[in-house]
Amino acid sequence: RAEKTEFGHIEDTLKKLALSRFDTTFQLRHNGRVIQQLRAAQSDLEKERRVAALCGPEFIEHVVVIESRAGDLRLSGWVALPTFSRSQADLQHFYVNGRVVRDKLVSHAVRQAYQDVLYHGRHPAFVLYLEINPANVDVNVHPTKHEVRFRDGRSVHDFLFRALHRALADVRPQAQVETVALIERDEIITAPMQATLQLPVRSSHLASMRSRPSPAATWQGVREQLAGYRDLYAVNESTPNESSEVPPLGYALAQLQGIYILAENAHGLVLIDMHAAHERITYERMKNARTGEGIRAQPLLVPRALAVSTREADCAEHSAAVFASFGVSIERAGPESLLIREVPILLRDADVEQLVRDVLADLLEHGSSDRIEAHSNEILATMACHGAVRANRKLSVTEMNALLRDMEDTERSGQCNHGRPTWVQLSLSELDKLFLRGR
Numbered sequence: 111r112a113e114k115t116e117f118g119h120i121e122d123t124l125k126k127l128a129l130s131r132f133d134t135t136f137q138l139r140h141n142g143r144v145i146q147q148l149r150a151a152q153s154d155l156e157k158e159r160r161v162a163a164l165c166g167p168e169f170i171e172h173v174v175v176i177e178s179r180a181g182d183l184r185l186s187g188w189v190a191l192p193t194f195s196r197s198q199a200d201l202q203h204f205y206v207n208g209r210v211v212r213d214k215l216v217s218h219a220v221r222q223a224y225q226d227v228l229y230h231g232r233h234p235a236f237v238l239y240l241e242i243n244p245a246n247v248d249v250n251v252h253p254t255k256h257e258v259r260f261r262d263g264r265s266v267h268d269f270l271f272r273a274l275h276r277a278l279a280d281v282r283p284q285a286q287v288e289t290v291a292l293i294e295r296d297e298i299i300t301a302p303m304q305a306t307l308q309l310p311v312r313s314s315h316l317a318s319m320r321s322r323p324s325p326a327a328t329w330q331g332v333r334e335q336l337a338g339y340r341d342l343y344a345v346n347e348s349t350p351n352e353s354s355e356v357p358p359l360g361y362a363l364a365q366l367q368g369i370y371i372l373a374e375n376a377h378g379l380v381l382i383d384m385h386a387a388h389e390r391i392t393y394e395r396m397k398n399a400r401t402g403e404g405i406r407a408q409p410l411l412v413p414r415a416l417a418v419s420t421r422e423a424d425c426a427e428h429s430a431a432v433f434a435s436f437g438v439s440i441e442r443a444g445p446e447s448l449l450i451r452e453v454p455i456l457l458r459d460a461d462v463e464q465l466v467r468d469v470l471a472d473l474l475e476h477g478s479s480d481r482i483e484a485h486s487n488e489i490l491a492t493m494a495c496h497g498a499v500r501a502n503r504k505l506s507v508t509e510m511n512a513l514l515r516d517m518e519d520t521e522r523s524g525q526c527n528h529g530r531p532t533w534v535q536l537s538l539s540e541l542d543k544l545f546l547r548g549r
Contacts, residue, residue, distance in 0.1 A: 264477030362510035
């Protein structure tokens with residue numbers, strides 16, 4: 111093929127090798143010129159510098175460090191925040207015992223972990239390493255060795271999903287703000303999401319706020335929360351305190367055009383989209399309320415008959431408890447037929463028959479399915495969007511600060527339900543550059 115095409119293949123091969131063998135030095139030359147010089151990496155800092163060189167500094171600046179174990183399974187590496195999504199799946203590197211693989215089971219687990227925080231059609235970026243007992247994985251299922259077969263695929267899938275889901279959920283504003291501090295100190299290539307810095311007080315005039323605990327995870331609590339912050343919160347402002355620690359998102363200064371909140375924290379200016387932030391808070395509370403009270407089911411006046419294959423009927427019979435946990439009552443009516451007797455109230459207007467077929471397909475392919483939960487979450491997300499504070503609503507300083515404290519206590523608060531960012535940080539150094547200070 112063309113020289114440029116072949117060089118692209120060589121460069122891609124080198125990248126995959128270099129990401130799997132940090133203990134090896136690599137050098138790539140082309141037409142007498144050194145294109146890539148990668149020295150052996152031993153420390154975490156050196157490894158992250160190599161990842162930054164191969165995947166770009168933007169990637170390593172927006173990652174969550176993964177380190178998880180369960181039995182003989184160990185997952186490590188880096189996954190990008192949802193705000194660093196890609197239009198193509200071109201920055202996805204997954205290794206099993208050091209061997210690069212492309213596996214449908216792995217892809218499905220990653221998609222599940224990101225489904226609540228990523229735009230439709232966007233792709234996550236990651237560099238991940240799975241270590242597993244070699245006896246529990248077959249690497250000889252594909253001529254190019256790019257695919258593997260796990261002896262217990264369901265356990266591997268669940269382990270990957272739980273590890274990634276929890277890592278993304280645990281990313282709170284504090285961790286992201288601390289990344290800004292590292293960047294300001296030219297320490298970008300350190301584990302950004304593992305830092306535990308104490309944020310010093312930068313301004314003495316910032317009031318010390320006492321945040322109230324979140325309302326109980328009940329539908330009544332959600333309804334109260336939807337009424338708005340004016341009636342829900344009675345946050346007390348104390349007098350300025352020099353020894354107070356500034357919260358990650360700081361304290362509200364003003365509201366801009368009834369849409370954005372401007373706040374000051376220890377590192378500079380924070381801009382918050384109040385509707386997007388409140389939408390995520392409301393959505394997470396609705397999910398917690400559903401989890402706490404369970405999924406309410408509604409019996410059908412006339413059970414729906416569903417014609418399926420014998421294999422699908424067997425799967426449905428063995429997985430009746432799985433369906434029941436999501437509020438679907440299903441029973442076998444014959445060798446190739448099923449009866450749907452109950453459905454979740456949230457999904458009473460959905461195409462339940464097609465949903466059951468899709469769930470069965472997932473169970474047969476991956477051993478698990480998230481379709482029912484995903485459909486329910488879509489409805490909750492719509493409800494949360496309508497219930498969130500609207501644009502042009504004027505909030506008091508107390509209400510704005512209450513929203514900031516809720517964001518700090520809410521999982522996935524960095525993105526709204528549609529995958530958009532809810533806040534951005536402008537450091538003092540970035541503000542100085544805008545005004546050409548120090549030149």
